[in-house]
Amino acid sequence: MAKKKKEKAEPKDSEKLRAVHERAIKRFYRSEEADRIQAELAQYDLVFKCGDQWEAREKITRKANGQPCLTLNMMPEKISQVVGDQRQNKPEIKTVSEIRDVIKAVETCLGEEGRVFVRYSGTQPLCRIMVEGPFIDETEKYCRQIADIVEEKLGK
Numbered sequence: 800m801a802k803k804k805k806e807k808a809e810p811k812d813s814e815k816l817r818a819v820h821e822r823a824i825k826r827f828y829r830s831e832e833a834d835r836i837q838a839e840l841a842q843y844d845l846v847f848k849c850g851d852q853w854e855a856r857e858k859i860t861r862k863a864n865g866q867p868c869l870t871l872n873m874m875p876e877k878i879s880q881v882v883g884d885q886r887q888n889k890p891e892i893k894t895v896s897e898i899r900d901v902i903k904a905v906e907t908c909l910g911e912e913g914r915v916f917v918r919y920s921g922t923q924p925l926c927r928i929m930v931e932g933p934f935i936d937e938t939e940k941y942c943r944q945i946a947d948i949v950e951e952k953l954g955k
Contacts, residue, residue: 889953892917892926901948905930905941913938917945926953 853861853868861868893899898917906915913932920927928945932938 889919892919892949895952897948897952898945901945905945908941915941915945917949 858868902915902917909915909930909932913930915931916927916929918927919925926949928942928949930938930942930945932941
């Protein structure tokens, strides 16, 4: 005997689907309304930025009374920025083969008991070297080895 396929969803399932569909429709309309409000606010911001911050009637009234119509919060067309970041002129640390090799050698010596982290400082013209290991003397020695190669290849 072949099993019969269900041709129609059970009433409880269709009620659940209808409820999910209604909830989805409500959410859609709510998001559409939020987008419309955001678009209106963005349009208002653009008009405000362009200097149309006073209604025409208000401008006439204020000028007739000798009151100023100041335009506030205007954004400049361009903002000049100067960055004196020296690291832009330095090569990526991992691209200098000698530095890469000494980092790998130290990582191999430390194994699972330590780690090495070498990067340029984001705030100062420095190359930061961090070595963690089980013994301070050994860790300082490895850090000094990496620092010597970094200074040799990249300068102070």
